[in-house]
Amino acid sequence: MFVLAVLFFILNLFSRSSDVSAILNPTVRLFLSTSLSLFLPAMSYLFSEAKNASGQMAELSVRARTILMWMLLVELLRKKVESILVTGGIQGYSDTVNRASRVGWLGSLVFFNLRGTGKKALYGILWVLAAAKLVQRFVTVELGKRSFAYGRNPQLLASYMTQMLKLQGQDNHGPAGLDVLKRCNYAVIGEEELKKKAGPKGYKLDELEKAISEANSSTVVTVGKIWTYAEKDPMLHRNPKLKQLCLSFALCKLLRRRLEEFPITDAEASNCHELVFKGLWQQRMDGEDAIQVFSDELQFLCEYYHSVHPVVFASPFFFVHNYILFPIIAWAFCILMLILTFAYEEVWEFIVFLLSNWFMVSLLCSHASTPKWRTLLRRIIPFIVSVQNTMNHPSVFFKQFSVLRFSRLSLPLSTRAVPKEAKTLIMERLARVSHDAPLSNGMAVLLSAKHRLSIQSHELSWACESDSIAEVILTWHIATVLLEATYRRQRGTRPEDGREAATALSGYCAYLVAFHPKLLPDDKDGTELVYADMKKQLREEMGGWWGYYRSGESDRYTKLMKVARARQEETTVISKGARLGKVFIDRYKDDARERVWKLLGDLWTEVMLYVAPTSGELHMKAHKEALAEGGEFITVLWAIVTHTGIARAPEPAEAPLRTISIAG
Structure with a gap:
């Protein structure tokens, strides 16, 4: 006990x-x-x-x-x-x-x-x-x-988005930047208060146009109302992350529909694409802030499905009933026997509730829509924000895995903040995705004219010529860690452009292959087989099972470089990765250093985004399951591409089977 x-x-x-x-x-x-x-x-x-x-x-x-x-x-x-x-x-x-x-x-x-x-x-x-x-x-x-605000919200929000987009029309050639966000009618809270009538194609929402167009309407608080009000409210103007939090909450409610089998329409994806890349991205927002919007969105989803505290119901009304009236009754009994366990539990739950983003969004909406509360809330909200900043880390983190360093079963995986450079490269590449520049498994980067390293394209492109994205990831991961181990960055020096993004995304993609194959677009069993074969090959090179788990980083580096020099014709992942790493090491001169890491940074950004879109319902279900563990960075990217309708290019159709007629 x-x-x-x-x-x-x-x-x-x-x-x-x-x-x-x-x-x-x-x-x-x-x-x-x-x-x-x-x-x-x-x-x-x-x-x-x-x-x-x-x-x-x-x-x-x-x-x-x-x-x-x-x-x-x-x-x-x-x-x-x-x-x-x-x-x-x-x-x-x-x-x-x-x-x-x-x-x-x-x-x-x-x-x-x-x-x-x-x-x-x-x-x-x-x-x-x-x-x-x-x-x-x-x-x-x-x-x-x-309640239509919680459990039944997805079907209500599906009808809201359909009717709202019809009312405002699709204008993808309008103004950019702040005006896009001020015109955004995504519901933050309040859509459940609309008059509604069930119909064969969802709910018909009466007075929707009036609710979203009137600035002083307290029925539906939209993203546009928050952004418009932020221009004249000193508190919101000084801290733009507060209004971004409301946007994260609105996007969370939209993405939740996808997890509960309510598809995102093409019209909505187009509208959200405009919101993200013409609104957020052109509002002088750097990659870190843009990624944080979607990271906060995923945190809302995590807490909705896996919360142990009722932050989902966060609102001033629930706060009064659940944390004032109920504790008064409970304390009337508890104070007699000094039950500290119960007191401690209530205090901690109160702190979690009070500092949750759910409660903050509710307070912000009350601040924007209820004038009589503003004086009080202008004192409360900055205090809660200051406490949140003290106790929370806003950066997005992910796990790192390396075939050179991971040698013992008990060795814990390191955690690293997603570099700001990687976030910026990701948002820049997403903004360039089009029919003429679709996502690829890295091949498009190698064929790009800006990444020429005095190397013929066939000297690198073979490393991306595989139907298995896991094989491509492991091949380039081995090459990247060999290059990093050979030319380590000296402490105190500025890293080359692309270096931090390449090393971090390489380690994370390898982690996905090793520990979360279901989050990759390939078949889970096929990915596990590729990784198992790679481990088997590495064990053989290290001298068996015992040598594999006892070997350190320097031993593995030496053995892999021997493989690169001696086995030029083998097609295993280990030999391909070692040969590719040797190509970069040989070309890594003073004048090519920047170009090498810029190429790797762009390539790993391409690979990272290539695996983000959903490849099927099982893939989407894997992202939902990942929320139980607090969410993965790949799920943040999945949220972005799902909202904006970005997908991988369709695979070429297989040739039809020929019918052979056999005469009797």
């Missing part, structure tokens, strides 16, 4: 010390939920044994009462590892039934085994708190499922 208490304490106090988050690491959640699922049966058995040992005593023994106390306290803490499933379906009801059966069982132990009035009152208060938290969460989730 002491170990369990320490785990919960560390989980609450230290695991989020650098970031306030409403989601829990899925590995930690699985471990704790599995442990707690075994806890009640085991402790019930021990309670029964302790009760039987008491014999015919008038009251339970101290040991039995201690076990019962722990069972009640753990039930109060259990919600820390249970996500709030607003769209849980049958699984959500199953979890509710399990929780109700546990609370019911604990109630029977309390009220049918304790005889003393004082003891029954003490334990009864703990049981009432556990039951109250169960009822509170059940009512909140059920109301959310039936």
